[in-house]
Amino acid sequence: MMGLDVTRVRAVVHKELLDYRRKRSIVVTMAILPAIFLIPPTLAVFLSPPTTSSDKYFGLPILLLLLIPVIMPSTLAAYSVVGEREQGTLEPLLTTPILRQEFIWGKGAAVMIPTVALSYTVFGLFLAVVRLFANSAVASGVFHQGPVLLTLVLFTPLLAGWAIVVGMAVSVRASEVRVAQQLGTLASFPPLGVVVLLGIGVIHTTFTVAVLFAIGLLVIDVQALRFVYRMFDRERLITGAKAGRS
Amino acid sequence: MTVPHQPADVGAGAGGSELEPDAPPPGTRGGTIADASALDGTKGQPALVVNHLTKRFGERTAFSEVSFEVAHREVFGFLGPNGAGKTTTVRTLGTLIAPTSGSATVAGIPLSPENGVEIRQRISVMPESPGLYLRLTVTENLEYFASLYGLRQAGMRIRDALEAVNLGDRAGDLCGGLSKGLRQRVGLARTMLSDPAIMFLDEPTSGLDPVAAREVHNLINGFRQRGVTIFLTTHRLEEAEKLCDRVAILNATLRTVGRPEDLREQLFTSALVVKTLVPVSDPDQLFTGIPAVEGWRSEAPGSYVLSVSDPRIAAPEVTRGLVSAGADVLSISEAQHSLEDVYLELIDDDIEARKK
Numbered sequence: 001m002m003g004l005d006v007t008r009v010r011a012v013v014h015k016e017l018l019d020y021r022r023k024r025s026i027v028v029t030m031a032i033l034p035a036i037f038l039i040p041p042t043l044a045v046f047l048s049p050p051t052t053s054s055d056k057y058f059g060l061p062i063l064l065l066l067l068i069p070v071i072m073p074s075t076l077a078a079y080s081v082v083g084e085r086e087q088g089t090l091e092p093l094l095t096t097p098i099l100r101q102e103f104i105w106g107k108g109a110a111v112m113i114p115t116v117a118l119s120y121t122v123f124g125l126f127l128a129v130v131r132l133f134a135n136s137a138v139a140s141g142v143f144h145q146g147p148v149l150l151t152l153v154l155f156t157p158l159l160a161g162w163a164i165v166v167g168m169a170v171s172v173r174a175s176e177v178r179v180a181q182q183l184g185t186l187a188s189f190p191p192l193g194v195v196v197l198l199g200i201g202v203i204h205t206t207f208t209v210a211v212l213f214a215i216g217l218l219v220i221d222v223q224a225l226r227f228v229y230r231m232f233d234r235e236r237l238i239t240g241a242k243a244g245r246s
Numbered sequence: 247m248t249v250p251h252q253p254a255d256v257g258a259g260a261g262g263s264e265l266e267p268d269a270p271p272p273g274t275r276g277g278t279i280a281d282a283s284a285l286d287g288t289k290g291q292p293a294l295v296v297n298h299l300t301k302r303f304g305e306r307t308a309f310s311e312v313s314f315e316v317a318h319r320e321v322f323g324f325l326g327p328n329g330a331g332k333t334t335t336v337r338t339l340g341t342l343i344a345p346t347s348g349s350a351t352v353a354g355i356p357l358s359p360e361n362g363v364e365i366r367q368r369i370s371v372m373p374e375s376p377g378l379y380l381r382l383t384v385t386e387n388l389e390y391f392a393s394l395y396g397l398r399q400a401g402m403r404i405r406d407a408l409e410a411v412n413l414g415d416r417a418g419d420l421c422g423g424l425s426k427g428l429r430q431r432v433g434l435a436r437t438m439l440s441d442p443a444i445m446f447l448d449e450p451t452s453g454l455d456p457v458a459a460r461e462v463h464n465l466i467n468g469f470r471q472r473g474v475t476i477f478l479t480t481h482r483l484e485e486a487e488k489l490c491d492r493v494a495i496l497n498a499t500l501r502t503v504g505r506p507e508d509l510r511e512q513l514f515t516s517a518l519v520v521k522t523l524v525p526v527s528d529p530d531q532l533f534t535g536i537p538a539v540e541g542w543r544s545e546a547p548g549s550y551v552l553s554v555s556d557p558r559i560a561a562p563e564v565t566r567g568l569v570s571a572g573a574d575v576l577s578i579s580e581a582q583h584s585l586e587d588v589y590l591e592l593i594d595d596d597i598e599a600r601k602k
Contacts, residue, residue, distance in 0.1 A: 011393030015379065015386070022381040088377040092436070095340050095371040096394040097363045235343045239303065 004105060008098050012106020013113070020076075020114070030072065030114060034122040037068050041126055045134050045142060059148050060199035065126065066152065068119045069160035070188050073111045077167025078184030080107040081237065082174045091238060100232040104225070108164045115160045123152055147205040151198060154210060158217040159195075163188035165224040172231045175240070191217060291354055293318045293444050293475040294339065299348035301334055308334040311348070312500045316444075316477060316492075321470050323490030324479040327593055330497045332479040333374070336446045339477070340371040353443040367395070370442040374449040376433025380422030384413060384432050387421055388439060395440040407435040411465055427458025434465050444475045451485060463489060487585040501592045510583045516557050517581035518564060520550040523574035532571050538563045551581060 020026045044061035084090040093103070130139045143149075167184035174180035194213055197203045294316035301308040309331030316322040326332050337343040339352055341362040350357040353368040378387050385404060392400035408414045411431040421429060430450060437445050447466070451459040459482075466489050469476055480486055486493050487506050494503040502509055525547045526532055533542040533552060538560035541553040554560035557580045568575050 005396065007396060008394055011390055014393075015382070015390045018386060019379060019381055087380070088373070088375040089379060090377070091337075091342070091373045092371070092377040092391075092433075093394070094342055095366060095369075095373075096391060097367045097396070098394050099363065234341075238337060238342050 003099070004102055005099070008102045009106045009109065012098075012103060013110045016107065016110030017113070020110075026076070029075075030118060033072055034068050034118050037065055038122055038126060040064050042129060045130050045138055048138055059145065059201065059205065060196070062142070062145070062148055063151065063195050063199040065119070065123060066155055066159055066192070066195050068122060069115050069156045070163050070192055071185065072118065073115045073160050074163040074167045074185045074188040075181045076111045077108070077164040078171050078174070078180040079177055080111070080168055081171040082177050082180045083171070085237065086177055094234050094237065100229060104168060104228055104232060107168065111164050112157065112160055116157050119156045119160070147207050147210050150207060151205060151210040151213075154214040155195065155217065158214055158221060159191055161221040162191050162217065162224065165221060165228055169224070169228045169231055172228065172237065191220075291351070292316055293320070293353060294322075294477065295351040296339070297349045299335070299338065299350055300346045301331070301338055301343065302346045307498060309496060310499050312496065314494050314500065314503050316475060318475050319470070319473045320491045321466065321476045321478060321489055323486035323493035324477060324496060325481060325483065325486055325493055325589060326496035327481065332496055333448055335496065336371065336448050336477070336479055340369060340446055341365050368443045369446060370437040370440055371446040372433050372437045372448060372450060374452050376429050376436075378421040378429055378432055381420065383418050383420055384408065384424070385417045387432060388436055391436050392439055397440060403439055407439050410438060410468060411435045425458075427454050427461065430454060430458065430462055431465065434462070438469065438474070442474070444477060445469065446477045448479045449481070450478070451480070451482060459485070483584070483586040483589055493585065495589060495592050497593055502588075506585045506588070509585070509588045516554050518552045518554055518557055518560055519577075519579050519581050520552060520564060520568065521576040522548045522568070523576055524548060526550070526568070526571060526573050532567055536560070536563050536567045
């Protein structure tokens with residue numbers, strides 16, 4: 001991104017991560033949500049008979065792990081702007097030389113980093129548990145689902161990116177944190193439709209399909225990010241009125 | 247050591263362009279907090295020039311045709327009742343809001359969407375609420391803002407700023423645990439962190455108890471001694487009178503600008519207040535017979551207010567007249583008008599005008 005000052009982006013990320021760490025509700029949510037989403041695929045693996053056809057049986061439960069990068073960042077992203085406004089920190093922040101792109105990237109990265117890290121940790125944990133404790137035939141079935149695992153890896157940052165961008169878009173316009181978080185969560189779900197179609201086999205998951213859908217998601221994320229840039233108007237954020245000079 | 251402000255050739259909008267252009271390169275500001283005189287950068291020019299600035303939100307006019315100048319190192323008070331447009335003016339000059347019409351030069355830079363970043367690099371704004379991150383410590387709050395300004399030697403600057411606001415020993419405290427007065431001091435430390443050419447302080451003592459307010463006054467005086475230009479909005483008139491070199495009174499339009507004492511002279515005729523032990527038997531005959539007295543009225547038995555052109559000439563004549571009339575004089579003093587009198591006179595005029 002042209003003209004971004006990495007120092008300022010890093011400053012926003014650092015401050016956000018510090019802030020998360022000290023807010024108990026965020027830490028608890030970050031710990032509990034992934035654990036909950038780990039249950040369905042784990043049950044699917046351990047309750048399945050050894051002769052199960054892995055292709056049909058494990059696809060959806062494993063892909064449901066993608067709920068983590070969708071749900072976890074949406075509430076944080078939705079808080080990002082309206083939360084600053086509610087606690088009175090937005091105005092001092094906007095009077096600094098920070099650019100809107102730096103603000104958005106900083107806020108976005110601060111949500112993206114823990115989301116992707118936790119999501120991949122949970123995936124790794126799931127695979128480790130399967131490898132160590134599941135019936136060897138079932139484990140082999142899971143590990144032979146290359147396209148599904150690739151989908152998991154590729155879609156995680158892209159779905160998180162979508163959730164973050166729409167969350168911030170809602171946050172820019174919302175006047176209340178709770179409303180922003182509810183709308184942000186709702187708006188983050190549509191891309192999961194693709195995941196479900198892949199999971200239930202309506203679209204057959206192959207490496208090519210996974211990559212093509214990932215590219216599609218990337219394009220959508222970038223366009224959505226540009227849209228958020230346009231929405232981020234200092235005057236509107238402070239006064240609620242659109243900037244205009246007659 | 248203080249490094250002068252470095253002009254940047256790029257800027258961003260006050261809510262303008264689709265993508266904000268580049269900011270000045272990071273780390274162009276250096277040194278520690280010191281005498282702001284080195285920061286003027288625009289010698290000979292006022293720190294702030296405002297010409298016919300107007301801001302409307304649809305049909306509602308926040309302020310209209312406002313013009314004034316603020317000199318370097320001046321403490322300029324911006325007074326007005328609630329809703330007069332003070333905060334909107336600060337936000338406009340601070341590049342948060344685009345003006346509807348008119349022009350301004352802030353710290354030597356024309357106020358325009360393209361110059362937003364450059365202006366913000368040279369000024370600092372403390373809104374009415376200091377806006378601190380309550381789960382972060384005092385130092386962490388300041389470090390964050392130091393990074394956003396791209397300040398070098400941030401640690402030293404933060405230490406200096408905290409010393410200046412007498413918070414050196416609270417650096418590690420969470421801001422959420424500080425009293426309102428202490429938070430305000432942290433806000434002021436943050437405001438001075440970047441060695442701004444102009445500090446905009448919006449109601450800095452709002453909601454503070456008298457002791458905390460006095461501490462903030464002392465800090466502002468400290469900034470003045472460092473040579474910082476301060477734009478202070480307030481509706482506490484005694485605060486403006488105590489701190490400001492000049493004041494402007496805004497009530498959607500600018501009602502007046504000047505030194506408090508000049509405003510008093512402009513608005514009020516000089517007067518002597520005479521008090522006698524018992525009422526003078528024929529005051530009209532006595533006072534109209536004194537050439538220096540232009541008019542008189544009695545406020546209470548034995549208390550008279552005399553309109554005079556020059557109190558220094560009138561006072562001895564009045565004294566002689568009273569003595570020769572056999573009056574028992576308790577006191578003769580010059581009537582004092584406060585800035586509050588000036589303010590109320592102007593704002594009352596507006597209220598009367600609106601009624602008509």
